[in-house]
Amino acid sequence: MTAEIRNSELPSEPGADRKRKILIVEDEFVNREILSAMLASEYEVIPVGSGADAEEALRRQFGEISLVLLDLNLPDRHGLDILRELKDDPRTSKIPVIVLTSDKEAEVECLNVGAIDFIPKPYPIPKVVQARVRRTIELSEDRDLIRYTERDHLTGLYTREYFYRYAAQYDVYNRDVQTDALVLDVNHFQMINERFGKQYADGVLVRIARAIVSAVGASGGIACRRSADMFLVYCPHLLDYQAFLDGIVTAACGEDKGRIRIRLGVCAGADKSVEMQTRFDRAKIAADTVRGSFTDCVAFYDNAMHEKEIYAERLLDEFQAAIDGKQFSVYFQPKFDVRPEKPILSGAEALVRWIHPELGVISPGVFIPLFENNGLIRMLDHYVWQETVERIGEWKRKFGCTVPVSVNVSRVDMLDPDLVETLVDLIRGGGLEFSDLHLEITETAYTEDARQIISTVNRLRETGFVIEMDDFGSGYSSLNMIATLPIDVLKLDMAFIRNVFRENGNLRMLKVIVEIAETLSVPMIAEGVEKEEQLNALREMGCAMVQGYYFSPPLPPGEFEKHIREWLPQGREKE
Amino acid sequence: MLTVEKLRAFGANVEEGLQRCVGNETLYLALVKKAIRDPAYDQLREAAEKKDLDRGFEIAHALKGVTANLSLTPLCDLISGITELFRHKTDADYVPIAAAIIAKRDELTALDN
Incomplete structure (x- = not known):
């Protein structure tokens, strides 16, 4: 199981002008000549008369010899000892050996040591010898091929x-x-x-x-x-x-x-x-x-994992029906500009909820990772984008003003060569401005496929879209990233915010980030703000925008409209 | 000169021997000539004289293989007999048996003249 497989162990396939080599180890000249005559038309025969000559031939050509025909009674050594050595040496252990003997007692021992077959003396007719030799070589080469493909070349374990x-x-x-x-x-x-x-x-x-x-x-x-x-x-x-x-x-x-x-x-x-x-x-x-x-x-x-697995399978199975039946609802969580005394509604993030007819409301934390693993997320993202564009258009018509809404763009979307066109079509189809739809791209996407992601982001920005870097602080964030990456808005990760306030001492870290974002003129949105003290601290540091349960949970479109009416200075319903 | 006809008359199973040599008569006859000039026959006689049963078995066993492959049946039969005696370390007078083998071999040698 542990033997490492090297390329050299796979016998090279002889070309049209090359014959397979057979080593005949037989001390009797007459016998050697007879076997050579039987095999010479099909094989290149290497006849030797002693154990020492056999060793020498194997040493020189071990990678090329396809078969050994071995007599047991040699002048210098017993054939069994040679067989044992052949099988013990990893370089020669794979070469098949046919023993030449008429000694029944020796047969069992030879098989135990690793002989693959016997040719008795007197030799059978040439056709029989040739067939045995051919079959043995075929089997051995098939076995080598299997061994070559069934093992991982580095570790020798199975593939x-x-x-x-x-x-x-x-x-x-x-x-x-x-x-x-x-x-x-x-x-x-x-x-x-x-x-x-x-x-x-x-x-x-x-x-x-x-x-x-x-x-x-x-x-x-x-x-x-x-x-x-x-x-x-x-x-x-x-x-x-x-x-x-x-x-x-x-x-x-x-x-x-x-x-x-x-x-x-x-x-x-x-x-x-x-x-x-x-x-x-x-x-x-x-x-x-x-x-x-x-x-x-x-x-x-365990059982809990099993339940979860079955649940996950059910969600995957029912995904298409849920899309068709519009079971996915797009909710909107408001974002507020907290610089004025009275915070002003400045936008929203579109968040998807699955309102399942039997399972009730399913959290995106449950189904998004599932869909991310198998590509369904793209279909869901497109669904959310479409719904969001329709809503923005509706509010524009209804209130005569724009509430920019950000949508999530998954990593797989970013790898789609048609992404920019798709989004452009969507905006044009909904009669919107590009700046009406903000695109949230997760921080880890930037670190994983940086070059391609950055080039796509640049094209999106050139088109007019606003790019928000999502989940900043959750992955391998570096301040250097903020300076070098093409982004318009930085969204601080919800968990990062929670940790900062939980551990008290790390407020300084947050402050540094806010200051740097300010220096670079990259507006920052803090997500996951739940308490007044968090809001006050962020405000004090100079964080411009805040999103979180402190102000509002994600709301269905009808509920969100109330915020538009309440907070947007110009939010008056058109006649 | 040794011929297949002479060998057949001697009692060799020429067809079988020839077949092993893939029908190559020249090769067959050359191998028979080589086989009958084998110094092992003299060594067999020495072993018989010394009653060296192990050495005798070794030599006889090898000669048996060769003569069987060439289907020199009358010679091979005699050698098989002494091989079994040596193998079982039978208490026998090996000298006349070895002499009979050598005489049979000499018959073959005579065919080549």
């Missing part, structure tokens, strides 16, 4: 496709054994790669693979490298998974204890009627629940 097949095969022969599906995921592997280099990172993966094999191999467990830094293990139930993981982490770290953290998800003893892949999906779900934790690194798939 995913073969792993699932072998796992299913394991079940066939071990129906009554409680078998667990495990997922091991290295936390922040990309960082290890970047900080310590690919060679070091590869070494970590190889050490993890070896540690897994040594932990579960003896009990019949099998393992695969699922992706760059994720391993799957299918093994008989272990009693102490924390100890198992500790062993793997210690082996993976080598000298650098503490540098590598691995999370382990276990789907323990699942009903064998559950599809193999599903069991590993569940182990992965469990593993991801401890993604950020420093203390708990092992998680078991």
